[in-house]
Each structure stands twice: as structure tokens, then as C-alpha cells.
Amino acid sequence: MLDIKAKKPVSSPERVAWSRPYAWSTIIPAVRRQESIEGVLVGCAIGESIARLSPSKRDRLTRNPDSYDPGKLIPSHRTEGMIITVQSVLLSQAMSEQFVACLKKRLGWYQRLQPIAYTKNLVRSVSGASDFIAPFGDDPLVRALALSVLMQGHHDGALGWVQDSTHMSYANRWVTQAGFLVATAAQVAQFHRTDHETKPSKLLADLKTATGSKEIEQRLDALLDAQSQGVSVPSVSKILSSRDRWQDHVVDNALLAIYTYVRNPDRIEDGIGELAQLQGDMRGVMSIYASLAAIHSGVASIPSLWRDRLSLYPYSSAWVQHCVDRCADWPHGPEDIQATRCLPSHPIGQIIRNLSRGCM
Numbered sequence: 001m002l003d004i005k006a007k008k009p010v011s012s013p014e015r016v017a018w019s020r021p022y023a024w025s026t027i028i029p030a031v032r033r034q035e036s037i038e039g040v041l042v043g044c045a046i047g048e049s050i051a052r053l054s055p056s057k058r059d060r061l062t063r064n065p066d067s068y069d070p071g072k073l074i075p076s077h078r079t080e081g082m083i084i085t086v087q088s089v090l091l092s093q094a095m096s097e098q099f100v101a102c103l104k105k106r107l108g109w110y111q112r113l114q115p116i117a118y119t120k121n122l123v124r125s126v127s128g129a130s131d132f133i134a135p136f137g138d139d140p141l142v143r144a145l146a147l148s149v150l151m152q153g154h155h156d157g158a159l160g161w162v163q164d165s166t167h168m169s170y171a172n173r174w175v176t177q178a179g180f181l182v183a184t185a186a187q188v189a190q191f192h193r194t195d196h197e198t199k200p201s202k203l204l205a206d207l208k209t210a211t212g213s214k215e216i217e218q219r220l221d222a223l224l225d226a227q228s229q230g231v232s233v234p235s236v237s238k239i240l241s242s243r244d245r246w247q248d249h250v251v252d253n254a255l256l257a258i259y260t261y262v263r264n265p266d267r268i269e270d271g272i273g274e275l276a277q278l279q280g281d282m283r284g285v286m287s288i289y290a291s292l293a294a295i296h297s298g299v300a301s302i303p304s305l306w307r308d309r310l311s312l313y314p315y316s317s318a319w320v321q322h323c324v325d326r327c328a329d330w331p332h333g334p335e336d337i338q339a340t341r342c343l344p345s346h347p348i349g350q351i352i353r354n355l356s357r358g359c360m
Helices: 030-051 054-063 077-091 096-114 116-127 139-152 159-166 172-192 200-210 214-229 233-240 249-265 268-275 283-297 302-309 317-327 334-339 347-357
Strands: none
Touching: 030 077, 030 139, 030 172, 030 268, 030 283, 030 302, 054 214, 054 283, 077 096, 077 159, 077 317, 096 139, 096 159, 139 159, 139 172, 139 249, 139 283, 139 302, 159 172, 159 214, 172 200, 172 214, 172 249, 172 283, 200 214, 200 249, 214 317, 233 268, 249 268, 268 283, 268 334, 302 317
8 A cells, every 4th residue: 555644735846747648628518518517526426425325235225226225325525525626616717726725715614614523533633544544525536536527628637736636635646646547537437428539448558658656557557457357346456455444545546446437437336336345435436436437427327216315415406507507618718717606505504414414
């Protein structure tokens, strides 16, 4: 397991080496852009909420996706962190410095107003467990997903924004590389059903060519070998981590989620089913995978029962659709940038939700 440390921000970071395998300036059709934006939000919420179920419920849900009713599917901090990211982009007027300032402010307020989660995070910090996890809505990989779908079609691309976002939380080139991996995988998912389509089966090889990290390259080599042999997701998890239970390690989350996407780009229930066989904290990896799959195939590809049982309180389905509509034309012209404003965040509802559910 790569040794990374959280909560060490970088004031003037150097750019991390990365070769762009796909063009950020490519503008995808409006319908696919809307599907991608909706997919990244709803997919993250579906993945995180399923990961929060008990192992027995997860097993029954994935074995019977069209018939087993798990009750309300309730996401938590990662989904809120993604919404905060989208809101901060809308307020940024296409300036990365302004985006980071808005993100820090909004994320800081969200974290301070979650007393139950704050106590749990304090215990983890004292025990040292927070060295490799992304708690409290502060997951740079989830932010990278949102930035990828919002910045596709912008000539500068998402990678500079992803690095600035990541360095709020980690002074670590491996974590930045993981953010680049996820953002690039989201490009492939967005290109599905367009003239720019790239097969997901080629993704791992393209990522290996793109990365500037020998350590990440070695891990991708192992995943390529596994892909060629048709190795299952649970077996690949043992390659990435020797532990019996999956731990919420941000770099390994990125790699396992991407491998799951490569194996299961079209049927999200199959990918979630493979991940559900693992023991441990699956909230990070399931959120990333489900976002990629929902970007790729659209929210309509998610089993209808899962969509019906998803609760995004305090946000309504109309709020989500309004958010998607506001993001759809961003940032292809000054008029769009000036006209786009973020939506109400319902902070009181957030506090009530987290107090009542103890979200973490």
C-alpha cells in the first residue's frame, strides 16, 4: 500500500507529470453532457448509499436488483462533497483560484456543522487512521469526477483544477495522480455513444501511458495482467491490498473503481455486485465506480428500484435537475459563466440529516 498522508496542504505545488491521452477541448453532444452531469451526481449517491448498507443487505440487493427493496438508500459525505464541488465551480466564473477559495469556504462550513461526524473523525485522527482515508466530504477523487464532467469541452481541461483541489487535502503526488486517473476515466465514460467513443477495455493501457509515476505504472501493469486473464474484482483487490478487509485508501480506491468500470461499464448492478463481495469500507470505491458507470450509460441504466429508493434529502429531484440544467452549458462562453449561479444548499436540512442519521 502506498504511504500517503492527509491534511498537508501545499502552498505552491509543482505540476505533476501527466500526458493527456484524450482531448479536453472535445465538445460532446448536449444530450450526453446532460446525462454525464446527472450521472456523476446520482451515480455517486447510489454507490455511497449502497456501500452504507449492511453486508447482508448489499448481498441481497445485488443478487436481486429488480425485486429486493432495501428501504431508503441514503448517501452521505462524499455525495455532499460532490455537490459542494459543483456549487463552487458555478461560483468560480471559470477561474481555478476562485473555485478553490469557494470550495475551502463551503467545505469548511459543512465540516464544522456535523457534530457526530466531527467526533468520529477526531477519534480517527488521534488513532492515526486518517492518514490514508478521505473523511468528512473531503474526497479529492469525488471532486475529480465532478470537475471532469464540468470541464470537458474547456480548452484548458480539468487537470489543473483537479490538482489544485487535491492539494487542499494531500501533499502527495500519488493522490494527485489518482485524481488524474479518475478524471481521465470519466472522459472515456463521457465519450460513450458519441463520435469520440473510446472502448473502456483500452483505458488501463492509456492510463499507463499517461501517468508520470512509476509506482502507479507498476500498479496499472498488474491490473492489465489481471484484465487479460479476466480476473474478478475481489481477486484484484488482493493485488492492490494485502489486507483481509478493504480499507478506504484513496489511491487504491481509484484503481479498483477504474478496474471495476473496465469490467462492467454497461451494467452497474454487476459492478456493484462484484464490489459488494468485499468486506471493509467500500464507500469511496463504490462512489467512484457508480459515478463512472452512470456517466457511461446514463441514470436510466441504474435499476429502477434503486433510483426510486434513493433519498437526496434535503435536495429534491427537481433541485438536482435544475442543477444539471445550470451546469449543462458551462463554461463554453462568457454569457454562460456570468449567468450561472449556484443553487440554495439547504444547510439547516444538512444539519438535521446528519444529526438524525449520524452520517459518516
